[in-house]
Structures are given as C-alpha cells and as structure tokens.
Amino acid sequence: MLSVVFLEAVPKFFARVSNPYAFLAVEALNVIVWFSGAVALAVFMGKLAFCRGSVCGAAQADAVFSFMLFLSWNATALFLARDVFKSGLRKPARAAGANPMKEVA
Template identity: 55%
Template sequence: MGLILPLRIVQGVLALVILGLSAFVANWYNMDTMTSSPSQINFLVFVPLWSFISIAYLELVPRFAPRASHPWAAVMFEALNVLFYFAGFIALAVFLSKLLFCRGSVCAAARADTVLAALQFALWTGTALLMAKDVFKTG
C-alpha cells in the first residue's frame, strides 16, 4: 500500500498543527481569562497526542516488531482516531457556535482547529477503511 505512508505523514503534520492551535487557545483561556480552558479544547489537545501514539504503532511496530503487531489492534487504533476526531470537531464547532462573540486570533485559531480536526476525521476514516478492507481480505 504505497498510499498509506504519505497519508500517515499528512496525519502526523496535521496532528502537530492541531496540537499547536489547541494549545494556543487553551493557553489563552488559562492565562488571559478568569476561567479555565473549555473541555472541547482540552480534548483536542489530547487527540493529536493519541494520533502520535497511533501512528507510531501503525507504522513502526509492523516494521520493527512484527510479532507485536496485530491486525485488529491496528483497526482499533484507526477506529479510535476516527471517533476521537469526529467527537472533537463536532464538540468544538458546537461550542464556537454558542459563543456570544468570537473575534481575534484566538477565535481564528479555534475555527482553524475545528476545520483541521474535520479534515483529520476524513483522513483517518479513509485509512481506517483501507485498513479494515486489508484485514478482512487477508484475515
């Protein structure tokens, strides 16, 4: 599957960008407001970290420790990323839609975070379908 490695690279880069945007918004809430950062933002700090763990398992374990690699574990990692990004971008979009005002660099970062999380959802869905197809085909 020559398509998977470039998709993993894109997933890793987007996860890094989402982590940076989420951390920026969380830092703004924690430092410049009287409230702590919303759970929706905190969740989108966690999800890219989970993606890094998933990418490491999905790409490195089959190459360097093939006995530790299991096809159903790979499908599980893929499916959890799909669910996490879906929940994350929907929750943040709903949170942003309920704000009374949303301006400035923090709001733009949160909106970009939502869009990139939706893109990650699409990418992880695609690789999850490819992985599930491969697992069901080979057994």
C-alpha cells in the same frame, strides 16, 4: 501521538507480534476520537457569545481542519478494514520460486 507511534513502530520493530485487527482497532479509535473532538470544538465555537479577531478565526479554522483530519483517519481506517477483511491473518505470499530452505551455491 501514541497511536501513531504504535501504528508505525510495531510493524517495523515487532513484525512477528503485530496483529492487523489491533491496527484496525487503533484506527477505529482514532476515528471516534477525532470525530468527537471536532464536534466538541464546533459546538464550543458555536456557543461563543463574542468571537472576533485572529484568535477566533484560528479556532474556526481549527474546527474545519479537525473535520478534515477526521475524514483522513476515516479513509485510512476504511482502507485498512478492506485489506484486513480481504486477507485476514494470512501471512504474505512469498515470491514465486523462492525457497528459504534451498542452499545457495
């Protein structure tokens, strides 16, 4: 939850200090955490000697959804990495002809 708050709040409220490499590091950390959590849950569910009923079905579905969330974090991290390494730390380009120092008549 903290990483989502960081990824959403920093660009909106602290745009001047935001760093694309920090966002990439947080995304990569989320990918690692989701993958390890999904694997741990799948291993735990696989080693259960007795698993029946709706609770067990919900836990098995949770393992599947954990892997789906891992794939979605992985996709967003890959898209962010592509954008970061393509543009780097450059500032976004201004619109053509826009001059912030020009006086408005």
